[in-house]
Amino acid sequence: MRFREKPVAFVADIRAMFHQVKGPVDQWDFLRFLWWPAGDTEKEVEEYQMTVHFFGAVSSLSVCNFALKRTAEVNITQYEENVTETIMKNFYVDDCLKSTYNVQEAVVLANCLREASLKGGFISRNS
Template sequence: MIPVSAVKGHQGKKWHLPHHGVYHPQKKLQVVFDSAAEYGGTSLNRQLIQGPDLTNTLVGVLVQFREEKVAVMSDIEAMFSQVRILVNYMDYQRFLWWPNGETNNPLREYRMKVHIFGATSSPSCTNNALKMTAEQSNEKTIENTIKRNFYVDDILKSVVTIDEGHQLAGNLIKTCKTGGFKLTKFNIRSYSRRR
């Protein structure tokens, strides 16, 4: 909930995001914020700067992925939600919520403290945070792997042996954790290359 001292917003400026729930039988409720929703002829996305495209090309990641015979794959859990935004910008990501989903209760006002999926600036900001995490690594191999083998939140890397794959996975987990990124759904397996 928004602290009483921040209810008016930074210099009186704030934006409320419409949102809805997405339900999946095997997953928990996911709240989706609509930063493209318009009010008064504008939207949050129209006011945000996109920033540079720091996403690796899918073709480039896939070509490198086929270099060796052992595949290492993983995913960053809720990547955008791992990167915080500055306090001054949190008021542009406000939303209203009924406690426990009870519409008889008074509405409460909240604000997102992290980048949201669908916001124009989120991909550039989160990719930049990931690349900065890579640069803090003491190992050039890990730095290069993070910078070159991620496609958005998925890593696809190939190595020579299963043991090398496990060692790489451990080092990636440790390095990504320093930036607040949690790697999940690891899959390390050997496959035969067709020539």
């Protein structure tokens, strides 16, 4: 609903967000999965272990959202309030949906969001 409150809307995306959040070393065993080469279940199954969160794991969504919001909290004094508020309230998983009063405000906010995200190790789609 907040996406269309103001006249100029923009969207932003964090590229491969789940893969940018490392799991703690002592929890890598929980990030294991089985794979059949070429999807052929007649072949020997291969076991893989991720070091980052992956799409499809039940925990990935909440862990990655926590990491993004924590980035905003840690850097709260370095940005204007609207940057932190946007990260806290206008992201749905890896997508930001935000509106501003004018194009200049949107550009400044988008650049600040990119910079703040990078401080948490998140690379946006256009970085």
